Amino acid sequence: MQKISARNMVRAMVGNHAVAYAVMQAKPQVLAVYPITPQTTMLEKLSEYVETGKLKARMIRVESEHSAMASIYGAAVAGARVFTATASQGLLYMTEMINWAGGQRVPLVAAIATRAIASPWSILDDHQDFVSKRDAIWIQMMAENVQEAYDLTLQSFKISENQNVLLPVMMGFDGFILTHTMERVEVLPDEIVDSFIPPREFNLVDFTDPVGIGPVATPEDYIFYRHQAQRAMERAKGIIDEISREFQAISGRTYGTIECYLCDDTEYLLASMGAWTGDARVAVDRVRSRGIRAGLLKIRTFRPFPKERVRDIVKKVRKVIVMDRAVSYGSGGVLASEVRSASYGLDVPIHSVIGGLGGKDVRPLHMEKALDDAYSNALEDERWLL
Amino acid sequence: MMFMRGNAACPGCPIPRELDALLEVTGEKTVLVVPASCTTVILGDNRGMPSKVPVVHSAFAASPAIASGLKAALNARGEKATVVVWAGDGGTGDIGFASLSGAAERNEDILYVCYDNEAYMNTGIQRSGLTPFGAWTTTTPLGKKERKKPLPQLIAEHGVPYVATASIAYVFDYQAKVRKAKDILGFRYIHLLSPCPPGWRYDSSLTVEIAKVAVETGIWPLYEVEKGKFRLTSISKTLLDKKKRKPVTEYLKLQGRFSELTEEEKGTIQQEVDEMWEWLAKMESSNS
Ligand code: SF4
Numbered sequence: 001m002q003k004i005s006a007r008n009m010v011r012a013m014v015g016n017h018a019v020a021y022a023v024m025q026a027k028p029q030v031l032a033v034y035p036i037t038p039q040t041t042m043l044e045k046l047s048e049y050v051e052t053g054k055l056k057a058r059m060i061r062v063e064s065e066h067s068a069m070a071s072i073y074g075a076a077v078a079g080a081r082v083f084t085a086t087a088s089q090g091l092l093y094m095t096e097m098i099n100w101a102g103g104q105r106v107p108l109v110a111a112i113a114t115r116a117i118a119s120p121w122s123i124l125d126d127h128q129d130f131v132s133k134r135d136a137i138w139i140q141m142m143a144e145n146v147q148e149a150y151d152l153t154l155q156s157f158k159i160s161e162n163q164n165v166l167l168p169v170m171m172g173f174d175g176f177i178l179t180h181t182m183e184r185v186e187v188l189p190d191e192i193v194d195s196f197i198p199p200r201e202f203n204l205v206d207f208t209d210p211v212g213i214g215p216v217a218t219p220e221d222y223i224f225y226r227h228q229a230q231r232a233m234e235r236a237k238g239i240i241d242e243i244s245r246e247f248q249a250i251s252g253r254t255y256g257t258i259e260c261y262l263c264d265d266t267e268y269l270l271a272s273m274g275a276w277t278g279d280a281r282v283a284v285d286r287v288r289s290r291g292i293r294a295g296l297l298k299i300r301t302f303r304p305f306p307k308e309r310v311r312d313i314v315k316k317v318r319k320v321i322v323m324d325r326a327v328s329y330g331s332g333g334v335l336a337s338e339v340r341s342a343s344y345g346l347d348v349p350i351h352s353v354i355g356g357l358g359g360k361d362v363r364p365l366h367m368e369k370a371l372d373d374a375y376s377n378a379l380e381d382e383r384w385l386l
Numbered sequence: 387m388m389f390m391r392g393n394a395a396c397p398g399c400p401i402p403r404e405l406d407a408l409l410e411v412t413g414e415k416t417v418l419v420v421p422a423s424c425t426t427v428i429l430g431d432n433r434g435m436p437s438k439v440p441v442v443h444s445a446f447a448a449s450p451a452i453a454s455g456l457k458a459a460l461n462a463r464g465e466k467a468t469v470v471v472w473a474g475d476g477g478t479g480d481i482g483f484a485s486l487s488g489a490a491e492r493n494e495d496i497l498y499v500c501y502d503n504e505a506y507m508n509t510g511i512q513r514s515g516l517t518p519f520g521a522w523t524t525t526t527p528l529g530k531k532e533r534k535k536p537l538p539q540l541i542a543e544h545g546v547p548y549v550a551t552a553s554i555a556y557v558f559d560y561q562a563k564v565r566k567a568k569d570i571l572g573f574r575y576i577h578l579l580s581p582c583p584p585g586w587r588y589d590s591s592l593t594v595e596i597a598k599v600a601v602e603t604g605i606w607p608l609y610e611v612e613k614g615k616f617r618l619t620s621i622s623k624t625l626l627d628k629k630k631r632k633p634v635t636e637y638l639k640l641q642g643r644f645s646e647l648t649e650e651e652k653g654t655i656q657q658e659v660d661e662m663w664e665w666l667a668k669m670e671s672s673n674s
Contacts, residue, residue, distance in 0.1 A: 029458070063488030067485045074451065075458050213440070213443060214442065
């Protein structure tokens with residue numbers, strides 16, 4: 001158990017409100033959010049903060065997600081701290097501007113209430129929307145619970161604006177499962193947040209030294225910028241861990257690119273990302289109680305993918321079972337292929353378990369079964385929890 | 387000169403002069419937001435910039451939204467500056483129409499200038515929603531069958547504080563409108579007819595002449611709608627009498643893009659221009 005700091009207030013909040021609260025404390029000057037389920041109650045909360053003056057910001061009530069990202073991009077290049085949020089179809093509709101912001105490496109933060117992608121329609125959770133943005137030059141992190149959604153939102157602003165990073169950050173949290181579930185949340189006092197995230201220093205629109213932002217690039221320049229972006233991603237891994245330590249000092253809660261549960265003597269490693277990591281923990285405990293040495297690897301940072309750290313853990317185990325809520329069709333579970341690529345050359349079988357698509361219920365029982373089957377050599381390379 | 391010599395425009399292209407005339411009025415405290423268009427190329431690559439003001443390049447459909455956010459950020463910083471979207475007809479009336487309408491509806495404090503060369507010139511002369519009836523383009527090789535989208539009217543219908551049309555042949559009228567628009571709070575829109583030598587198929591020495599004849603024939607009326615009040619401006623004020631307007635054929639014959647028009651089609655164009663002027667006359671008198 002993590003200790004509760006006496007300074008911190010404990011509240012009961014749904015995920016959308018916890019994120020909205022963190023955003024208010026981070027003091028962005030410009031917001032633009034378009035309503036989409038299951039993010040909408042966050043937009044409503046933020047509008048309320050703005051209208052009542054609790055948050056001194058301009059809320060641009062845009063006509064589409066494309067314009068939501070475009071307008072905060074415009075505000076960000078001109079020096080404002082900004083925020084938006086979306087999900088599913090909205091994220092897809094926003095995609096052109098997501099890549100645009102990533103390409104210019106403009107610091108900004110977007111919360112993604114993850115949701116399945118149509119067609120057919122589904123408003124329920126999976127990670128297909130979130131992982132589809134993996135090549136957009138954004139840092140992508142996923143929360144396990146409402147507390148993490150709150151904490152990661154605060155850290156996102158700091159990571160994004162770090163001078164050695166300067167990349168947009170996407171904070172994912174499972175739609176409905178976290179957005180609409182009320183949990184116990186410890187919130188930090190405003191003064192502590194203020195010192196953790198000081199006012200930003202970033203402005204490209206300078207009248208004394210005018211530049212063109214995002215002009216045509218020659219092939220030499222284009223690939224140079226892209227190489228710089230890749231290097232920034234690599235640097236970000238260390239900075240995310242650094243900022244996590246700073247955050248730990250003010251909150252008592254540990255973060256970082258990955259988290260390991262019972263990893264020291266693990267033989268059967270369950271890997272997961274997002275809300276069902278809680279279920280994975282239960283599954284690991286249950287099979288442990290039957291004498292199977294199971295452990296859990298939680299991927300918190302999907303981009304940059306913490307390859308080296310994942311590899312260090314995988315090389316010590318007998319088998320890995322990766323839980324995936326998103327599929328690269330024609331290839332397989334998305335997270336599984338990331339783990340496989342991080343484990344290249346190691347003689348460790350990596351199984352892919354795909355489930356939860358479009359909100360399909362997955363329980364600790366399913367994960368327990370996968371661990372048991374891995375133990376008895378009965379788990380397929382790819383299993384769908386249909 | 388705010389917009390420097392030495393840029394990548396085609397010979398005879400009016401865009402550099404149009405931009406310069408704009409920046410002469412709006413001054414150094416201007417930010418240009420430019421979506422995909424000829425101007426993207428004219429402004430050049432990142433090794434140099436022919437503009438003395440900051441330029442934010444934008445994805446095709448995004449410029450009114452980017453400008454909205456930019457202005458909000460400048461306000462938050464207490465910085466006074468004019469945010470200008472400088473966009474072509476495709477970026478304005480087609481792919482960018484939703485975000486344009488959104489920004490107009492929100493009455494964002496930006497100046498939007500559409501330089502209308504009546505087709506997708508940067509990608510090689512494909513028809514747009516603003517290509518006029520009968521015009522040849524590479525995607526309407528037999529002439530466009532549909533009419534031009536009436537963009538200034540559509541924006542005026544949003545009830546924004548200022549909408550105007552302009553022509554590079556009437557620079558004082560154009561600059562007077564920019565000057566007026568600069569100091570109005572809220573969404574301002576200027577629609578500028580911008581002839582294009584390769585796209586309209588005429589000799590590059592004729593740009594200003596064509597922009598002038600467009601006004602004289604009444605095809606391109608100069609007007610402004612200020613707080614809902616409509617007013618013809620410059621020489622267009624004198625053209626309410628049909629006899630004072632040159633026949634549209636004077637305009638059509640100067641350009642290769644209309645060379646395949648039949649007499650009947652020319653008649654249709656003349657008739658539509660006359661009908662538009664009846665409407666303009668009504669608009670003018672409703673405010674007097
Ligand atoms: S194609 Fe036409 S509008 Fe574009 S730069 Fe050339 S002359 Fe100007």
